[in-house]
Amino acid sequence: MPEPAAPESYLGLEGQRVIVAGGSGTIGRALVEGFEAAGATVAVVDLDPQDGSVRVAADLGDADACRRAMGEATDQLGGVDVFVHAVGINDRRPIEAYTSADWERFIAINLSSAFFTAQAVLPLMRAQEHGRIVFFSSVAGRSGHKEHGPYAATKGAINQLMRVMAHEHAADGVTVNAVAPGYMDTALTQAYLDAHPERREALIQLIPARRFGQLQEVVGPVLFLASRQASFVTGQVLYIDGGRTVV
Ligand SMILES: NC(=O)c1ccc[n+]([C@@H]2O[C@H](COP(=O)([O-])OP(=O)(O)OC[C@H]3O[C@@H](n4cnc5c(N)ncnc54)[C@H](O)[C@@H]3O)[C@@H](O)[C@H]2O)c1
Secondary structure, three states: OOOOOOOOOOOOOOOOEEEEEOOOOHHHHHHHHHHHHOOOEEEEEEOOOOOOOEEEEOOOOOHHHHHHHHHHHHHHHOOOOEEEEOOOOOOOOOHHHOOHHHHHHHHHHHHHHHHHHHHHHHHHHHHHOOEEEEEEOOHHHOOOOOOOHHHHHHHHHHHHHHHHHHHHHHHHOEEEEEEEEOOEOOHHHHHHHHHOOOHHHHHHHOOOOOOOEOOHHHHHHHHHHHOHHHOOOOOOEEEEOOOHHHO
């Protein structure tokens, strides 16, 4: 008698081929670890990747580089089931302090890289009638917080890109969602608080949970959206913000 098949886990991510663009970042590394712990095989696409079973070094600042990197990652993984875009830059200043070069850089790295990397996996996901795409938005993509105009603009645009992509591919078995973290205890937040330590308490007072989020509190929601449990969830922005956007 053959052994009965092992029951699939709750998430069912075992053996899934996952690409994390930005997988060397603070959040990205935690995601790679989370996917690997769930049994997935992970490819990291980043400037200088150090983790993952497959590592593709690429500067995703232009369309050709995005296509090349994603082609290499999917070739080496033998396909793709899940794609997470966790690339991002931020630099907080008043609108008047940004140059045109700054603006172009934000658009290229935060927004265009999301478009071209996701565009590259869509034909594969459509052909296999299965796929999960998760983008990184932010509470800044919804609220008009001061001093990160270009960043906020790219995150708002990601929400809309995500909705259209979700609509176009809903009938193909491909879901497309975004997660939108609030203030998390990460390098991006830490750098800001190091420059403005007096703002820590004021920021915490704006969060109903009265604390910053922990890295693992981002990993769980992303794994859920990437899993078979989220098969009927598409076109959504999932806020991970301790209630910041409800007040
Ligand atoms: N940290 C937070 O509190 C927070 C809050 C809301 C949203 N986010 C979003 O989450 C995502 C990850 O943030 P993080 O805190 O891990 O940031 P991070 O700076 O630690 O990581 C960003 C990653 O993007 C990569 N990257 C940057 N430019 C690149 C380029 N040109 N080509 C290839 N890779 C490039 C970096 O090498 C890095 O690994 C970002 O999209 C960010 O906007 C973060």
